[in-house]
Amino acid sequence: xxxxxxxxxxxALLGLGFxxxxxxxxxxxxxxxxxxxxxxxxxxxxxxxxxxGTGSGVTNPSTNPTGFATGNPTPAIIxxxxxxxxxxxxxxxxxxxxxxxxxxxxxxxxxxNQRSNTGPxxxxxxxxxxxYATVIASSSSVSTNxxxxxxxxxxxxxxxxxxxxxxxxxxxGASSSAGTLRLDNVQLNGDVSGAAIPTxxxxxxxxxxNSSSYVGQTIKTQGVVVGSFLGANQLNGFFIQDNxxxxxxxxxxxxxGIFVSAPTLTNLDLGTLVEVVGSVSENFNRTQLTLTxxxxxLGTGVSVAxxxxxxxxxxxxxxERYEGMSVTLPQTLTVTNNFTLGxxxxxxxxxxxLYQPTxxxxxxxxxxxxxxxxxxxLLVLDDGSNRQNPDPxxxxxxxxxxxxxxxxxxxxxxxxxxTGILDYGFSTYRIQPTLTPSFNQAAxxxxxxxxxxxxxxxxxxxxxxxxxxxxxxxGAQTEFEFQRQQDKLVSAxxxxxxxxxxxxxxxxxxxxxxxxxxxxxxxxxxxxxxxTYAYINPGVAQLGTDQIAVGLLYKPSRVNPVGNAAILDTxxxxxxxxxxxxxxxxxxxxxxxQFTIAVSHFKSKGGTASAAGSxxxxxxxxxxxxxxxxxxxxxxxxIQLSQWLATNPTNSKTNYQIILxxxxxxxxxxxxxxxxxxxxxxxxxxxxxxxxxxxQFQGQFGTLDYGFSSASLLPFVTGATPWHINSDEPDVLxxxxxxxxxxxxxxxxxxDAFASSDHDPLLIGLNFRAVPExxxxxxxxxxxxxxxxxxxxTKSKQ
Numbered sequence: 146x147x148x149x150x151x152x153x154x155x156x157a158l159l160g161l162g163f164x165x166x167x168x169x170x171x172x173x174x175x176x177x178x179x180x181x182x183x184x185x186x187x188x189x190x191x192x193x194x195x196x197x198g199t200g201s202g203v204t205n206p207s208t209n210p211t212g213f214a215t216g217n218p219t220p221a222i223i224x225x226x227x228x229x230x231x232x233x234x235x236x237x238x239x240x241x242x243x244x245x246x247x248x249x250x251x252x253x254x255x256x257x258n259q260r261s262n263t264g265p266x267x268x269x270x271x272x273x274x275x276x277y278a279t280v281i282a283s284s285s286s287v288s289t290n291x292x293x294x295x296x297x298x299x300x301x302x303x304x305x306x307x308x309x310x311x312x313x314x315x316x317x318g319a320s321s322s323a324g325t326l327r328l329d330n331v332q333l334n335g336d337v338s339g340a341a342i343p344t345x346x347x348x349x350x351x352x353x354x355n356s357s358s359y360v361g362q363t364i365k366t367q368g369v370v371v372g373s374f375l376g377a378n379q380l381n382g383f384f385i386q387d388n389x390x391x392x393x394x395x396x397x398x399x400x401x402g403i404f405v406s407a408p409t410l411t412n413l414d415l416g417t418l419v420e421v422v423g424s425v426s427e428n429f430n431r432t433q434l435t436l437t438x439x440x441x442x443l444g445t446g447v448s449v450a451x452x453x454x455x456x457x458x459x460x461x462x463x464x465e466r467y468e469g470m471s472v473t474l475p476q477t478l479t480v481t482n483n484f485t486l487g488x489x490x491x492x493x494x495x496x497x498x499l500y501q502p503t504x505x506x507x508x509x510x511x512x513x514x515x516x517x518x519x520x521x522x523l524l525v526l527d528d529g530s531n532r533q534n535p536d537p538x539x540x541x542x543x544x545x546x547x548x549x550x551x552x553x554x555x556x557x558x559x560x561x562x563x564t565g566i567l568d569y570g571f572s573t574y575r576i577q578p579t580l581t582p583s584f585n586q587a588a589x590x591x592x593x594x595x596x597x598x599x600x601x602x603x604x605x606x607x608x609x610x611x612x613x614x615x616x617x618x619x620g621a622q623t624e625f626e627f628q629r630q631q632d633k634l635v636s637a638x639x640x641x642x643x644x645x646x647x648x649x650x651x652x653x654x655x656x657x658x659x660x661x662x663x664x665x666x667x668x669x670x671x672x673x674x675x676x677t678y679a680y681i682n683p684g685v686a687q688l689g690t691d692q693i694a695v696g697l698l699y700k701p702s703r704v705n706p707v708g709n710a711a712i713l714d715t716x717x718x719x720x721x722x723x724x725x726x727x728x729x730x731x732x733x734x735x736x737x738x739q740f741t742i743a744v745s746h747f748k749s750k751g752g753t754a755s756a757a758g759s760x761x762x763x764x765x766x767x768x769x770x771x772x773x774x775x776x777x778x779x780x781x782x783x784i785q786l787s788q789w790l791a792t793n794p795t796n797s798k799t800n801y802q803i804i805l806x807x808x809x810x811x812x813x814x815x816x817x818x819x820x821x822x823x824x825x826x827x828x829x830x831x832x833x834x835x836x837x838x839x840x841q842f843q844g845q846f847g848t849l850d851y852g853f854s855s856a857s858l859l860p861f862v863t864g865a866t867p868w869h870i871n872s873d874e875p876d877v878l879x880x881x882x883x884x885x886x887x888x889x890x891x892x893x894x895x896x897d898a899f900a901s902s903d904h905d906p907l908l909i910g911l912n913f914r915a916v917p918e919x920x921x922x923x924x925x926x927x928x929x930x931x932x933x934x935x936x937x938x939t940k941s942k943q
Contacts, residue, residue, distance in 0.1 A: 173241065173251075176331040178220040181213045185239070191247045191337050195240040199224055200313075202234030206325050214327045221257070221329035227265040227319035233277075235265075237314040237328060240273075243337065248307055248363055251300040251335035256314075256328045258296055260287045263324035265316035270298045273311035274361040287316070287326070300335070307363035307424040307437050342422060347385065348392040348399040350425060350432070351468065357432045359425040364434065367420040369447045371402065371471040372566040372579055373413050374529045380577065381531070382406040382433070383413055384469050384566045385421065386449050394452070394466040402469030402566070404433040410440070415579070418444035429570045432468065451564055456496045457522035464524075464567060464574045471579065473564040474524075480558045480584070481523070482844030486548065487877020487893070488884055490528030490535045491575065493844040498557060498836075499523065501847030503771040504811040505835055512771035512813070519845060525575035526563060526582065536886040538877070538893075542581045548875065550895035555873040556841060557589030589873060591899060595641060598832075598864030600910025602704065602733050604742065605643030606805040606850055608904035609634055611693065613652040614661045619692060620652070621880065629880035632896035635668050637870060640898045641906050644703040645731055647744035647805035649904075653694035656682040662696045669698075676701060681729050683710040688727060689720035695727050695744045695806065704731045707739050711794035717758040717781040723748050726786055726806075730797035738913040739799035740858065743790055745806040747782050747816060748775045757781075772814045779809060783816040787823035790855075801861070804853040807904060811847040812837075825853035828865035828909055839905040841872045852909045863910035874900040 174188040176197045185194035199222075205212040206225040214223040228235055243249055254270060268284045271277040281302060288294035303310070312333070316326050344365040352358055368385030375383060387401040394400050405421055406428070413419075420441035423434030451473040458464055474494075482493025499519045502512035528539040537547035541554045548554060565578035612634060613620035614627070621627035638646065652661035662680045669678045681697040688694040699706065707730040714725035726745035732738065748757070750773030754766035760777035767774045790802050804825060810816040812830060821827060829837045829848055838846035854862050878900035882890050 171334065171336055173333045173335050173337070175333070176222075176239070178213060178222050178329060181211060181220065183222075189337065191244050192249070193242045193244065194333075195242075197222060197331070198238045200234040200236040200238065202232050203227060203236075206323070209325075221259075221327040223325050223327040225264075225325045226322050227324055227326060228317050228322075229319055231269070231315065231317045235315060235317060237316075237331075238311060239331075240309055240311040241333065242309045243307060247337045248305055248342070249303075249310065249335060249337055250305065251303040251333065253297050253299055253301075253334050254282075254312065254314075254332070255295060255297045255334070256331040258287055258294060258329075259327050260289055261323075261325045262289060263319060263321035264289075264326045265319045265324065267316065267318040268296065269315040270300070271313050271315060272303060273309070274303070274306070277313055285318075287318075295330075303361075305362040308361060308426065308435065310361075346389065346391065347387040347403045347469075348394070348397065348401050350403060350434075351400040353398040353466075356427055357425050360427060361425065363422060363424050363437055365420065365422045366403075366434070367418065367443065368401075368403070369449050370413055370415055370417045370419060371449050372529075372577055373415055374577060375407065375410050375413060377408070378532060379530050380404075381408045382436075383410070384471075384568075384577075385419060386470055388418075388447060388449055394470070398466045400466055400468045400470055402467070402471070404431060404469055404568070405436055406433055407436040407440070410436070413440075414445065416445060416447050416449075417442060418447045430572070431569045454567070456494075456524060457518065459521070461520065465569075467567045468569050468574075470567055471565070472567045472576070473562060474576075475562055477559050477561045478524075478563060479588075480554065480556050480560070481846075482841070483554055483556055483875045484841065484844075486540065486554065486875045487534070487538055489533060490530055490539050492526045492540060492554070494524050494526050494560070494563065495519075495522045495844070497522075499845045500836065500838070501771075501811045501842070501845045503813045504838070504847030505813065506771075507813055508770040508772045508815070513769075516771065523573075523844060525573050526560075527568065527575045527577050529565075529577045534884045534886070536889055540582070541584045541586070546892075548877070549892050550878060550897075550899075553591065553874060553878065553899065554584060555586070555589050555591065555875075556846075557873055559585045559588040561585075589869075592869055593640075595868040595906075595908045596864075596866040598866055598908050598910035600863040600912040601735065601914060602645075602911040603643045604645050604647075604803060604805070604852065604909040604911060605641050605906055606647040606649075606744070606807075606852060607638065607641065607906035608649040608746075608807045608850060608902060609651060609665075610902040610904065611650050611652075612661055612665060614659070614664050615652060615654065623882075626880055626882055629894060629896070630901075631665070631668050633880055633898065633901035634665065635672055636896060637898035637901040637906065638665075638669060638698075639673055640870075641868060641908055643698075643908060644700045644733075645742060646698040647742065648696040648698065649744070649746040649807045650693045651696045653687050653689065653692055655687045656680070662698075666698065681706060681710050681727070683712055683727060685712065688712065689714060689725040691720070691724045693746070694724060695746050697727060697729055697742065697744060699731065702734070704733050706730070707732050707797060708795055713743075713745075713786065713789050713794070716785050717778060718785060719758075722757045723778065723782065726789075728790070728794055730795040730799065733913065736913040738801065738861075739797050740801040740803060740911070741790070741795055741797055741799060742803045742805060743786065745782070745786055745804070745808065747806070747808045747810065748778045749809050750774055750776075772810070776810075776815055779814075779816040780819055783808070783819040784823075787820055787825065791823075800855060801858040802855040803858065803909070804851065805907075807850050809849055811849070817851070820853055824856050826856065826859050828852045828854055828862060829867065829907065831859075831862075832865045833867070837867060838869075839867045839872060839907065840903065846872065850904050850907050852907050854909075858911075861911055861913050863912050865907065865909045867905040867907050869905050870898045871900060871902050872905045876900065876903070
């Protein structure tokens with residue numbers, strides 16, 4: 146069971162007969178602060194005490210810089226800087242730890258106290274059993290009497306405890322930060338020998354609530370070992386499952402399985418029937434037992450059939466009833482998230498690929514409904530280990546080799562019959578496999594080249610994910626990493642083979658020979674041949690003031706720039722607000738037709754909302770409709786960009802226009818529909834439909850990288866496609882050496898196009914020389930286009 150740790154009331158346990166009332170008269174330990182010591186004295190057998198401590202919110206008074214008081218009572222510990230209201234870091238504290246598998250039952254906590262006139266007048270006692278959430282006892286009788294006063298706090302609710310217990314004495318109600326509180330003769334009373342260990346079935350420990358009602362208590366139970374993940378390189382424990390047949394989780398809502406933490410255990414076979422004694426806790430919201438007594442083997446070779454589970458599930462808490470149990474998913478599942486495969490050895494699985502809600506649904510209620518459905522259609526496949534940066538990486542199986550540069554595991558691949566333990570951790574349900582899963586790479590093989598788009602002029606767009614020649618800022622941190630990044634980007638750009646290429650996330654350090662864009666062109670030409678690529682220099686020192694900028698590359702053997710570049714850096718594109726856009730007109734060497742390309746990188750979805758242009762901070766805040774923050778700004782960018790292009794900013798002789806760029810908006814969001822409403826056609830959707838994508842975020846896919854054509858140009862567009870070399874690939878295959886072992890720096894890197902960035906590049910085909918066929922326009926009227934086609938085809942026949 147999960148989420149919030151609590152403990153059962155003492156009266157409830159007495160009523161169940163789990164233990165008899167203890168005689169709470171024994172002194173367990175005390176703090177006298179003699180000789181300015183923080184150590185405990187008069188400590189009872191089978192228990193140890195930490196040094197007396199204080200929270201980070203309180204300080205030694207200027208009048209008592211050592212933190213100890215003179216006068217009466219003396220000696221005493223003293224602190225100042227108390228707050229007027231309850232503050233999480235304002236406390237005294239100490240920790241009690243049991244030895245020899247004993248059980249702790251507390252009776253009371255007493256101490257002498259004195260506050261200054263402006264010191265705190267309220268005291269609360271809280272414990273680590275529920276992460277200090279509950280007030281166990283309190284008092285508003287803090288004394289200002291110079292002779293001090295003794296307070297006693299009833300702690301009888303803290304019983305049947307087997308784990309270390311931290312007690313905090315919180316104080317507040319001070320009228321001045323200079324006010325002080327001093328304590329002396331702190332005594333903890335209770336018993337460490339009067340409790341019997343209750344025996345409960347696993348499903349009783351788990352219960353049906355949000356957490357086990359036995360947290361902090363020692364319980365005896367039994368079950369069959371259904372998952373063994375022993376040792377520090379795995380989970381440091383094992384899973385057991387009740388096989389009595391007395392509980393049906395699907396109807397009762399209580400699980401038959403539980404994790405047992407056993408760091409010192411080295412061998413335990415599946416199918417072993419065991420009796421365990423352990424303390425109940427919630428670890429990252431997973432209910433578990435921590436072994437306190439030696440394991441008792443009751444039998445071997447006992448089989449437990451896994452319970453069938455399918456995605457999507459009925460509700461967000463549906464899987465709770467199977468936590469800790471052996472389960473199998475008989476269906477074919479799709480890998481929808483591999484971002485943390487290298488970091489934590491885990492994958493996201495779903496029934497079919499998951500899309501960003503606003504990629505396929507209108508922002509607002511419809512998009513939120515898609516997100517709710519996605520949340521019910523996701524399960525993490527873990528690797529049975531707590532290790533970070535595993536080497537080897539478990540998937541794809543078998544290991545070795547596991548994941549390598551040439552043995553990838555792409556999203557879109559599938560797996561069938563996943564079987565393991567249904568676990569919970571880090572805010573999500575996950576499978577710890579007991580059978581090695583296999584993956585169908587044929588479901589989404591690597592595309593070695595982009596899909597054919599036709600045409601005799603090819604236009605591309607590519608977000609380079611921070612291509613910086615200044616090392617140690619964004620992008621590559623070292624020269625070694627930079628060379629790896631550059632090699633991958635060169636492979637990707639040459640593979641894309643565009644005649645004109647829009648770029649995003651190039652370092653904004655000018656256009657000289659040492660600039661990032663010049664460095665990239667030099668690297669391309671070193672491989673492809675001198676003069677193969679050139680870049681547009683817009684005639685300014687740099688494009689705006691942001692660290693990154695857009696850019697344009699072209700092949701002089703295929704196209705020529707016509708006139709000068711134009712920069713949009715006014716209004717919402719003012720460099721103090723957003724990154725400027727760049728436009729350039731080109732003409733194919735074999736064609737008389739000109740076309741203008743504008744490349745832009747819209748405001749991102751992240752960050753704290755602030756005002757920009759006519760958008761207020763409130764308008765730029767995340768509206769909860771699926772579009773993220775700064776949607777207002779991005780929509781204004783869409784309006785101004787399309788209006789700017791209508792003014793012919795490059796002074797060209799063409800009305801054929803293409804908008805390229807990372808617009809940080811999914812296909813149904815306001816900025817995209819705004820551009821479409823201005824008469825531009827989303828070429829990715831036109832040729833690929835609604836379920837295209839160029840980016841993966843949190844296991845959901847959508848388009849951020851676009852190519853729009855003006856309606857006049859559409860008849861000459863022969864195709865458009867994203868090249869899925871990045872969004873489907875594990876992030877760990879990229880150039881970075883962070884979080885990789887020395888062997889992985891080589892084994893999971895290749896200077897190829899795959900994992901060269903976090904965005905997929907886009908490729909568009911144009912053909913001005915052939916007579917275009919009439920096109921069916923998705924989502925727009927076609928009459929004007931047929932007029933354009935008729936005039937163009939008539940001209941071609943003359």
